Amino acid sequence: xxxxxxxxxxLKLDLLPTPWCPGCGNGIVLKTICQAFDELDLPKDxxxxxxxxxxxGRSAGFFNLDSVHTAHGRAIPVxxxxxxxxxxxxxxxxxxxxxxxxIGANHLLHAIRRKTNITVVCYANEIYAMTGGxxxxxxxxxxxxxxxxxxxxxxxxxVQFLFKHHNGYFARTSAYHLNHMKKCITESLExxxxxxxxxRTMCIVNYGRRLGYKNSNEMLMHYKxxxxxxxxxxxxxxxxxxxxxxxx
Amino acid sequence: xxxxxxxxSIAVAKTVGVCRPQVISAYPITxxxxxxxxLSELVANGELKCEYVNVESEHSAASVVLGASATGARxxxxxxxxxxxxxxxxxxxxxxxxxxxxxxxxNRAVSAPINIWNDQQDSLTARDSGWIQLYAEDNQEASDxxxxxxxxxxxxxxxxPVMVCMDGFILTHSFDPIELITQEQADKFLSPFTPQxxxxxxxxxxxGTMVGPDGYMETRYFIEKTMQVSLQVIxxxxxxxxxxxxxxxxxxxxxxKVEDASLVLVAMGSIIGTIKDIVDELRxxxxxxxVLKVRSYRPFPKDEIYKALxxxxxxxxxxxxxSLGYGGILANEIKSVFYGKPKTPKINGYILGLGGRDITIDxxxxxxxxxVNVLSEEKFIxxxxxxxxx
Ligand code: SF4
Numbered sequence: 001x002x003x004x005x006x007x008x009x010x011l012k013l014d015l016l017p018t019p020w021c022p023g024c025g026n027g028i029v030l031k032t033i034c035q036a037f038d039e040l041d042l043p044k045d046x047x048x049x050x051x052x053x054x055x056x057g058r059s060a061g062f063f064n065l066d067s068v069h070t071a072h073g074r075a076i077p078v079x080x081x082x083x084x085x086x087x088x089x090x091x092x093x094x095x096x097x098x099x100x101x102x103i104g105a106n107h108l109l110h111a112i113r114r115k116t117n118i119t120v121v122c123y124a125n126e127i128y129a130m131t132g133g134x135x136x137x138x139x140x141x142x143x144x145x146x147x148x149x150x151x152x153x154x155x156x157x158x159v160q161f162l163f164k165h166h167n168g169y170f171a172r173t174s175a176y177h178l179n180h181m182k183k184c185i186t187e188s189l190e191x192x193x194x195x196x197x198x199x200r201t202m203c204i205v206n207y208g209r210r211l212g213y214k215n216s217n218e219m220l221m222h223y224k225x226x227x228x229x230x231x232x233x234x235x236x237x238x239x240x241x242x243x244x245x246x247x248x
Numbered sequence: 249x250x251x252x253x254x255x256x257s258i259a260v261a262k263t264v265g266v267c268r269p270q271v272i273s274a275y276p277i278t279x280x281x282x283x284x285x286x287l288s289e290l291v292a293n294g295e296l297k298c299e300y301v302n303v304e305s306e307h308s309a310a311s312v313v314l315g316a317s318a319t320g321a322r323x324x325x326x327x328x329x330x331x332x333x334x335x336x337x338x339x340x341x342x343x344x345x346x347x348x349x350x351x352x353x354x355n356r357a358v359s360a361p362i363n364i365w366n367d368q369q370d371s372l373t374a375r376d377s378g379w380i381q382l383y384a385e386d387n388q389e390a391s392d393x394x395x396x397x398x399x400x401x402x403x404x405x406x407x408x409p410v411m412v413c414m415d416g417f418i419l420t421h422s423f424d425p426i427e428l429i430t431q432e433q434a435d436k437f438l439s440p441f442t443p444q445x446x447x448x449x450x451x452x453x454x455x456g457t458m459v460g461p462d463g464y465m466e467t468r469y470f471i472e473k474t475m476q477v478s479l480q481v482i483x484x485x486x487x488x489x490x491x492x493x494x495x496x497x498x499x500x501x502x503x504x505k506v507e508d509a510s511l512v513l514v515a516m517g518s519i520i521g522t523i524k525d526i527v528d529e530l531r532x533x534x535x536x537x538x539v540l541k542v543r544s545y546r547p548f549p550k551d552e553i554y555k556a557l558x559x560x561x562x563x564x565x566x567x568x569x570x571s572l573g574y575g576g577i578l579a580n581e582i583k584s585v586f587y588g589k590p591k592t593p594k595i596n597g598y599i600l601g602l603g604g605r606d607i608t609i610d611x612x613x614x615x616x617x618x619x620v621n622v623l624s625e626e627k628f629i630x631x632x633x634x635x636x637x638x
Contacts (some may be wrong), residue, residue, distance in 0.1 A: 073328055147285060147288050148302065
């Protein structure tokens with residue numbers, strides 16, 4: 001039996017540091033996921049992590065667990081395949097907004113519909129970060145990015161509404177609200193059905209600094225000021241984080 | 249002629265810009281290059297009057313340009329690697345609907361394992377899609393090829409899509425002095441796109457409808473026939489380009505010191521430059537060696553290649569892709585050139601540089617040494633023995 005304890009047992013410590021930029025929010029989310037695993041004492045030989053492509057997608061390789069790094073956008077169906085093959089496994093998708101809500105959005109719709117019992121943690125930094133900062137499906141309207149130099153003409157997707165007519169677990173949280181994030185991830189892992197946790201997190205290098213943030217702490221402080229917690233609401237306003245849960 | 253010191257991707261974007269595309273659609277990544285980013289800038293600055301559509305995947309990018317082209321617009325897209333693979337379903341649709349779309353395939357490796365460095369596995373995987381495929385040797389050629397590509401694609405006797413393939417990183421991310429094409433020059437070379445068939449309520453048409461066993465085969469027959477016609481058109485367009493711009497990078501093929509050579513290396517893309525340096529070096533030492541560049545891979549110019557190489561005793565095909573279970577793709581096609589001919593040279597195939605492994609002067613020397621010593625066979629060059637013996 002593995003006698004190790006603490007969240008670090010879920011990480012490949014010898015691979016650290018991660019390749020992420022100094023000030024990146026991804027590490028905060030990665031650590032919090034491991035803390036949630038630890039809180040639930042998830043078995044290392046019974047938990048699988050699946051990632052897509054992008055900065056967030058690099059997460060899979062850092063878990064001291066079985067993992068699959070899939071093609072861009074395909075983390076959810078691969079995770080579903082794993083779950084359907086072995087229902088005893090805890091199956092967790094860890095990927096970014098470009099991956100899950102852009103190229104892979106179709107799969108998200110149908111996994112919600114199928115109620116597959118997996119958990120998705122989305123590092124939602126509003127940008128395709130790894131490739132240098134192109135507009136993602138949740139980049140706010142009018143924001144300037146490399147592919148929207150004139151300001152984003154499109155409006156962001158709001159994932160909570162995809163759950164509207166389907167039972168499932170949706171939570172929005174932020175990299176500033178550590179306790180809330182841990183609560184959301186822990187609950188989502190316990191939820192019997194499809195669960196999705198959208199973590200608002202900072203990409204300082206290919207996003208924040210171009211928007212005028214001097215450092216990632218300023219982005220964190222922005223989350224602190226912007227977001228009010230509203231758990232178990234019917235619907236979350238743009239400046240709210242919280243949990244929307246329907247019976248599974 | 250004045251030159252501009254510019255990154256390969258940006259030079260390509262500028263050439264595409266002066267071709268006056270009316271709709272561009274691209275997905276930012278998987279992975280993407282600076283080409284479409286720069287085009288989006290030109291559109292945002294008002295320098296290029298064009299609809300630029302950011303979409304959610306390459307599959308959608310290809311579908312958007314399909315729709316726009318069917319509506320009679322000049323269209324362009326670009327991608328690479330996994331993104332290219334995701335487009336493939338639609339690439340077959342585009343060719344089948346005879347839509348003269350131009351795209352850039354920035355050549356990079358495909359997963360798994362994940363690798364975004366240069367090789368040519370992506371575009372070669374779609375060699376049977378019905379797209380004309382041209383491979384650029386350097387950034388000047390890559391830039392010029394896009395202007396030629398629109399002219400080839402939109403030729404009324406062709407009406408097939410054209411893919412310009414350029415090596416990822418080695419070309420796209422390197423800076424070179426480039427003679428950029430001005431708007432005036434482009435307008436002189438390329439007339440506005442006036443398709444004979446397009447979607448208009450005045451004359452309703454259907455693209456891509458269901459065709460049963462009674463008619464499907466003929467659509468393939470016509471594309472194959474057109475591919476044969478395009479051999480001439482590709483040569484003619486390169487000659488026209490030569491006339492107007494004074495630059496000639498080859499038509500279907502290009503040769504360097506092949507005329508009296510006994511050993512000729514055959515390759516596609518940026519590796520040609522490295523090989524030319526070695527040819528010069530070995531020629532200085534008295535070795536009769538040359539290089540043949542396959543510029544048009546589809547259509548495959550069998551006759552031109554045979555004409556250029558019929559006197560050669562040994563051929564070494566050097567390629568950055570592999571047909572797993574069969575070996576070198578280009579090597580086997582070069583072998584087929586000599587089928588049924590009176591004299592067959594010794595043809596060796598070498599697979600190298602996969603997933604971005606460096607191809608150095610030494611690598612090519614190794615190929616040449618091996619080629620001189622062994623009988624017809626195919627092999628990987630530059631493998632890491634430590635990894636293999638693990
Ligand atoms: S580019 Fe952005 S998201 Fe990616 S590692 Fe750097 S800060 Fe993080």
